[in-house]
Amino acid sequence: MSRNTKINALLLLVVVALAVLPLALGLGDHKKEPFAGADAEAETAITEIEPDYEPWFSPLYEPPSGEIESALFALQAALGAGVLAYYFGVRRGRRQGELRARAQQDGQDSTPVTAPDVTTPAEVTTSPGSTTAKAHESTPGSTGESSVGRI
Numbered sequence: 778m779s780r781n782t783k784i785n786a787l788l789l790l791v792v793v794a795l796a797v798l799p800l801a802l803g804l805g806d807h808k809k810e811p812f813a814g815a816d817a818e819a820e821t822a823i824t825e826i827e828p829d830y831e832p833w834f835s836p837l838y839e840p841p842s843g844e845i846e847s848a849l850f851a852l853q854a855a856l857g858a859g860v861l862a863y864y865f866g867v868r869r870g871r872r873q874g875e876l877r878a879r880a881q882q883d884g885q886d887s888t889p890v891t892a893p894d895v896t897t898p899a900e901v902t903t904s905p906g907s908t909t910a911k912a913h914e915s916t917p918g919s920t921g922e923s924s925v926g927r928i
Contacts, residue, residue: 840846
């Protein structure tokens with residue numbers, strides 16, 4: 778097992794433990810809503826400490842039920858994950874494009890290789906001072922793709 782596989786397995790085990798241990802240990806059994814969000818916990822703590830506390834602001838939209846509130850939160854998380862995935866995908870694509878362009882530039886700066894228009898195997902032949910090399914284009918039964926100039 779490679780090092781990365783071990784790290785990924787360990788991270789997966791930690792995530793599963795974080796999800797399962799609170800349920801298995803019954804950490805929220807003494808509460809009316811055992812796994813309420815941090816907002817509800819903060820509101821409860823504030824009203825216990827200062828019963829006459831008046832909030833400075835009120836919410837712009839109050840969902841009619843907890844299920845709708847959870848669905849909106851999940852939608853917000855999914856949109857955020859989508860934006861992040863798009864950003865990292867674009868960055869990776871640009872980096873790969875730059876690497877390809879650099880490799881093509883390096884290939885043009887050095888000895889250019891031209892593919893012959895033959896369908897039988899040919900040995901690479903070069904003469905002193907020659908800047909072109911002939912290579913094997915395709916063999917009978919191959920797909921016809923040339924490996925000359927591939928990066």
